[in-house]
Amino acid sequence: MDWLHWIAFAVFIVVFVLGMSMFGIWLERRGVARLQMRPGPNRAGPLGLLQPVADAVKILLKEDIVPERGDRLLHTLAPIVAFVPALMVFAVVPFWRGEGAGLVPDMNIGLVYLVAISSISIVGAFTAGWASNNKYSLMGAMRSMAQMVSYEVPLVLSLVGVALAAGSLSLVRIVEAQSVPFILLQPLGFLVYFLAALAELNRTPFDLLEAESEIVAGYHTEYSGMKFVMFYLGEYTHTLAAAAIGATLFLGGWKGPLLPPFLWFLIKVFALFVVIFWIRGTLPRLRVDQLMAFAWKFLLPLALVNIFLVAVEMSTQSLRTLWVMVAVNIVAGVLAVYLFSRLGRVRGGRVAV
Amino acid sequence: MALRTEPIVLNMGPQHPSTHGVFRMRVTFDGEVIVGLDPVFGYLHRGFDKLAESRTYTQFIPLTDRLDYLASMSNNFGYCLAVERLAGIEVPERAEYIRVIMAEMMRISSHLMAIGFFLNDCGAFFTPLLYMYREREKLLDLFDMVSGQRLTYNYMRIGGVSHDLPPEFLPALRKFVQEMPAFIDEYDQLLAENEILLARSKGVGILPREMAINASASGPVLRASGVKWDLRKKDPYSVYPRFDFDIPTAETGDCYDRYRVKVQEMRQSLRILEQALAQIPEGPVRAEGPHLVRPPRGEVYSRIEAPKGELGFYIVSDGSVAPYRLHVRGPSFINLTALREMCLGWKLADAIAILGSIDIVMGEVDR
Numbered sequence: 190m191d192w193l194h195w196i197a198f199a200v201f202i203v204v205f206v207l208g209m210s211m212f213g214i215w216l217e218r219r220g221v222a223r224l225q226m227r228p229g230p231n232r233a234g235p236l237g238l239l240q241p242v243a244d245a246v247k248i249l250l251k252e253d254i255v256p257e258r259g260d261r262l263l264h265t266l267a268p269i270v271a272f273v274p275a276l277m278v279f280a281v282v283p284f285w286r287g288e289g290a291g292l293v294p295d296m297n298i299g300l301v302y303l304v305a306i307s308s309i310s311i312v313g314a315f316t317a318g319w320a321s322n323n324k325y326s327l328m329g330a331m332r333s334m335a336q337m338v339s340y341e342v343p344l345v346l347s348l349v350g351v352a353l354a355a356g357s358l359s360l361v362r363i364v365e366a367q368s369v370p371f372i373l374l375q376p377l378g379f380l381v382y383f384l385a386a387l388a389e390l391n392r393t394p395f396d397l398l399e400a401e402s403e404i405v406a407g408y409h410t411e412y413s414g415m416k417f418v419m420f421y422l423g424e425y426t427h428t429l430a431a432a433a434i435g436a437t438l439f440l441g442g443w444k445g446p447l448l449p450p451f452l453w454f455l456i457k458v459f460a461l462f463v464v465i466f467w468i469r470g471t472l473p474r475l476r477v478d479q480l481m482a483f484a485w486k487f488l489l490p491l492a493l494v495n496i497f498l499v500a501v502e503m504s505t506q507s508l509r510t511l512w513v514m515v516a517v518n519i520v521a522g523v524l525a526v527y528l529f530s531r532l533g534r535v536r537g538g539r540v541a542v
Numbered sequence: 543m544a545l546r547t548e549p550i551v552l553n554m555g556p557q558h559p560s561t562h563g564v565f566r567m568r569v570t571f572d573g574e575v576i577v578g579l580d581p582v583f584g585y586l587h588r589g590f591d592k593l594a595e596s597r598t599y600t601q602f603i604p605l606t607d608r609l610d611y612l613a614s615m616s617n618n619f620g621y622c623l624a625v626e627r628l629a630g631i632e633v634p635e636r637a638e639y640i641r642v643i644m645a646e647m648m649r650i651s652s653h654l655m656a657i658g659f660f661l662n663d664c665g666a667f668f669t670p671l672l673y674m675y676r677e678r679e680k681l682l683d684l685f686d687m688v689s690g691q692r693l694t695y696n697y698m699r700i701g702g703v704s705h706d707l708p709p710e711f712l713p714a715l716r717k718f719v720q721e722m723p724a725f726i727d728e729y730d731q732l733l734a735e736n737e738i739l740l741a742r743s744k745g746v747g748i749l750p751r752e753m754a755i756n757a758s759a760s761g762p763v764l765r766a767s768g769v770k771w772d773l774r775k776k777d778p779y780s781v782y783p784r785f786d787f788d789i790p791t792a793e794t795g796d797c798y799d800r801y802r803v804k805v806q807e808m809r810q811s812l813r814i815l816e817q818a819l820a821q822i823p824e825g826p827v828r829a830e831g832p833h834l835v836r837p838p839r840g841e842v843y844s845r846i847e848a849p850k851g852e853l854g855f856y857i858v859s860d861g862s863v864a865p866y867r868l869h870v871r872g873p874s875f876i877n878l879t880a881l882r883e884m885c886l887g888w889k890l891a892d893a894i895a896i897l898g899s900i901d902i903v904m905g906e907v908d909r
Contacts, residue, residue, distance in 0.1 A: 225672040324552045328574070328890070393667055394738055403665075403891050405559060473738050474665020476891045477574050 271313025329407030663898030702828030761851025
């Protein structure tokens with residue numbers, strides 16, 4: 190019966206996640222429109238809810254163009270490599286407690302799996318840029334390698350704090366360990382995770398890969414039709430995945446009073462999602478060198494401070510009381526952020542030519 | 543072992559999201575760093591200077607709308623002023639005031655767009671631009687009230703303006719002048735100390751004072767480099783000497799300074815509008831005289847302070863109904879002179895921000 194469960198759940202996840210992504214697209218377009226004092230899409234369906242469907246139908250009817258001197262095989266493979274890992278992340282995310290909560294929700298190395306899978310999509314972005322035989326794409330690809338590899342480091346380090354505090358790598362155990370959400374216990378860890386995730390997702394202010402005003406559409410400049418949809422949907426699925434991981438690890442997953450656990454989980458995911466597009470509607474973009482400086486000079490030290498704090502607290506009996514930890518960590522987090530924002534500068538200068 | 547690398551050449555434009563129309567930059571990159579940059583113009587060339595020779599003086603006014611199409615009224619103003627100087631036509635006082643009001647409204651509108659697009663070029667996702675549109679929309683409604691058009695107004699005539707203001711215009715403008723400072727404060731609050739904007743624009747694309755003068759830059763670009771030069775004060779025309787206003791300048795001449803100077807200039811324009819509203823007299827809006835202007839033989843160079851800098855018209859008359867030769871000095875075009883020096887050594891993203899901060903309109907660059 191095992192394989193039946195897997196097939197059923199795999200189909201369920203694909204359909205459900207794609208539905209959520211489409212809802213996410215609608216939510217972002219409407220939300221950003223509201224931030225910008227315009228109505229947003231409001232013609233297709235009630236409140237424009239069918240807009241993503243209409244978009245998808247339109248795009249699917251478009252001709253699929255491969256650049257003449259591009260690499261045909263890689264050009265086709267790239268969107269698949271970029272899209273599939275985003276779906277695979279959801280395999281281990283526990284939607285609720287107990288049986289059938291996910292495909293393999295109680296995988297004992299869940300956290301490691303997450304990190305490993307989500308970094309595969311870099312390959313997709315880079316392949317796309319390389320195979321397109323376009324200079325804008327190539328620049329996007331170069332940026333993607335530098336950016337994603339750099340931000341992987343603080344991202345993983347911020348997750349180490351969670352694993353330390355929960356004493357497990359299984360996502361179910363981590364949720365169960367959160368008698369208060371870890372965001373209170375490790376505000377610094379959450380901050381680092383959230384910012385690094387924004388960069389991993391190419392979201393503003395770190396959206397250098399597809400910086401429209403600079404390199405047109407970055408690595409997917411030369412994509413159209415079905416392949417473009419893969420990138421587009423993949424981007425939103427990735428965003429949702431990052432929000433889901435954030436909700437699971439830092440916001441207490443399915444836990445919450447009154448409402449059913451599944452609903453709580455969705456609320457938390459979309460709350461994070463809203464914050465992500467809120468930032469997109471607000472901030473300008475960093476420059477390449479500033480982006481790298483931000484990862485190595487700012488996020489990485491903060492992540493190390495966080496690990497240090499949690500480790501000390503977990504190994505000292507007197508500090509292990511919950512509310513002491515919350516208080517100490519919030520104070521230390523604020524202090525660390527303040528100090529680094531005073532000391533560190535991300536501004537870079539002119540290069541002599 | 544050092545890796546063998548070579549620079550790549552990238553043609554940015556003429557179809558690129560942030561080259562403000564059909565501008566093209568042939569950029570040589572070493573990685574992301576710019577080591578060479580050649581601006582390429584001409585994709586929007588329509589031959590205005592030549593077209594003028596086969597039109598009467600009045601018939602050329604609609605074409606001036608298409609120079610800097612984000613500041614059509616200023617172009618009308620500059621051209622009419624040049625012809626009036628050549629033909630020795632006196633403009634009635636009310637018309638002078640109407641012209642100044644239009645020019646200052648145009649300056650606010652143009653600077654709003656410049657700031658909005660600059661932030662877009664810095665990577666903001668359209669939000670600042672759409673906020674600027676909100677204010678510009680009110681100005682466009684006012685222009686619509688006056689001329690029936692929203693972009694190319696063709697409102698001014700040689701010897702005045704085409705017709706008087708509608709009665710509802712002045713109250714509406716008064717309301718705008720009262721409300722606008724609060725909106726500028728709002729933008730200041732959101733943008734002036736935004737850490738990312740500072741990181742992206744402070745110290746970036748510095749145009750030193752000497753280079754700015756040598757490149758004969760003008761307008762906000764020149765003033766941001768620390769030169770206190772404004773034709774409304776230095777070579778007064780129309781009724782500008784009657785108004786009390788300051789020339790905002792900045793020190794370093796980087797992108798941030800160019801942005802700040804534009805914000806300050808909007809405040810000064812509001813001051814001028816306020817005074818003009820208090821002083822505007824009743825009376826005719828157009829000088830008496832024949833409709834077909836025949837200036838005497840001679841030549842004139844007349845310049846005004848357009849939103850983007852010194853807008854000059856050089857006209858040679860042979861005594862007939864059409865100019866013998868006409869030349870436009872477009873500030874956008876001249877301000878681009880120093881683009882290469884400003885961009886070298888910066889990164890791709892900076893070049894876009896620098897271009898945005900110079901604030902060009904292709905209609906004026908190519909003519």
